Amino acid sequence: MDENTKLMYQRLSLYSGPFFVITFVIFWAWMGDNLPPPHPDWPAQAFTDRYVEHLTGIRVGFLVALITICFYLPWTGYVTARMMRIERGHYPVLSYLQLMGGCLTVMVVSISMFCWVVAAQRPERSPELTQMLTDAGWLMNDTVYMCTTLQMFAMALCFLHDKTSKIPVMPNWANYLTIFCGATFFPASLTAILRDGPFAYDGLIGFWLPYPAWLIWLFVATYYLIKDLNRRVADGED
């Protein structure tokens, strides 16, 4: 593979990150009727009504988002390769941790959407089952976040300890922002216990903090990774 082709794939990998975020907002949040999310304290019938009223949007939205979520994978791939250049040697443990975290993130978010696709497949099911599938989908995201958190921590730690790059891949504040955004998932565990108020899965701390934090982080990280890639090309760094 010649250098230009390699570079093209590197760029495509990086741009697939923001591509995932944009499609996620359009298909998962907007078409999938997750903005605002359903209220966990609704009676079961309200969940069925929600699927019946927005059936096409929910079906198309989640089916498309299930495909585009996988664009998180090439992005994770590029970040892993970049981290391995910093973590030289035979034991790039942070890079591997980041790689595994990124892959599992895709699985966690996919399984959550899969629950909603199942719910939308037969909206005439007993409302209690529709309610349960909706709950299951949300709790998948909101309680199985640690893979993503570790991915973000590993990335930030690697870039913070970077002594080889002339210019740091990400500025100091962006690395700490990564750690902060990763930590915003922790209070989401409360969604399994509290069904009303700011800590429920449609609440201020349960939804409006961690989800935007994750998506904004991905934009910030991509911005600096692209800048770093351009600098690498300009300096002829391998």
Next chain:
Amino acid sequence: MLGTATSTWGFTLSSVNPITSTISVMLISAVKAALVMFFFMELRHAPKAWQLAATIWVAITCAVVISIYLL
């Protein structure tokens, strides 16, 4: 600083009018928060922008809490 803490404590144990006591307690803790930021966290020698950000945080948090309390 220790003095402020103890005064807050003793102050509310005695039965003063709830509204006066609450507002004074919130104002005292806002002052304490600002003192921690400027002296313990050494913001007094920090760039102006960070000082401004810290002051705004204290002012807004305190204003929001007191205005919701009074509403």
Next chain:
Amino acid sequence: MSTDSATSSPPLTNKIKRHLPGVEGVWAFIFADMVVFAVMFGSFMYDRSQNLALFEKSRQALNLDLGGINTLLLLTSSMLVVLALNALKLAKPRLAPIFFALALTCGLTFIVLKAIEYNQKFDAGISILSNDFFMYYFVMTGMHLGHVVVGNAILAVLLYKSRSAKAGDSITAYESGATYWHMVDLLWICLFPLLYLVR
């Protein structure tokens, strides 16, 4: 306070470069964290205004003494960290580990007292699901306790590091850790009156 600042710091002139303690990122982290807590404070006050009687009745079940002692503990601990940093700055590095150890002891005592307080609540049959007040009480103090645990880990690392500190070493790492610990103190200064004293 004004006399304290006059004696402990040199007068600020234009010649002295303004300096943010620690690394910039820690400050970015701290502000983001404090905004989240501020949002929770506002949310708590709003829900309180919707159900004044319940919140006031529940508040009276809290243990004011333990909360007050914990405030003093964190303040003392913060002050000890300031002393430790001063020791490092004034080239008396042998004093720093002692101050860090004392600060860590305060931090650990805070956790023990918090555990006792939670146990009292559980013994009285009160849990996170009892009502909205106790939901906020357990979640906000619990999230703060999480910060205390992380802070104690940081203090332990600084204690270990300061044992081999020599005069003239960089103190950026100490400043970053200290800044975080002061924020933990600061949040409790706001959280304590909000939950225990507002009536």
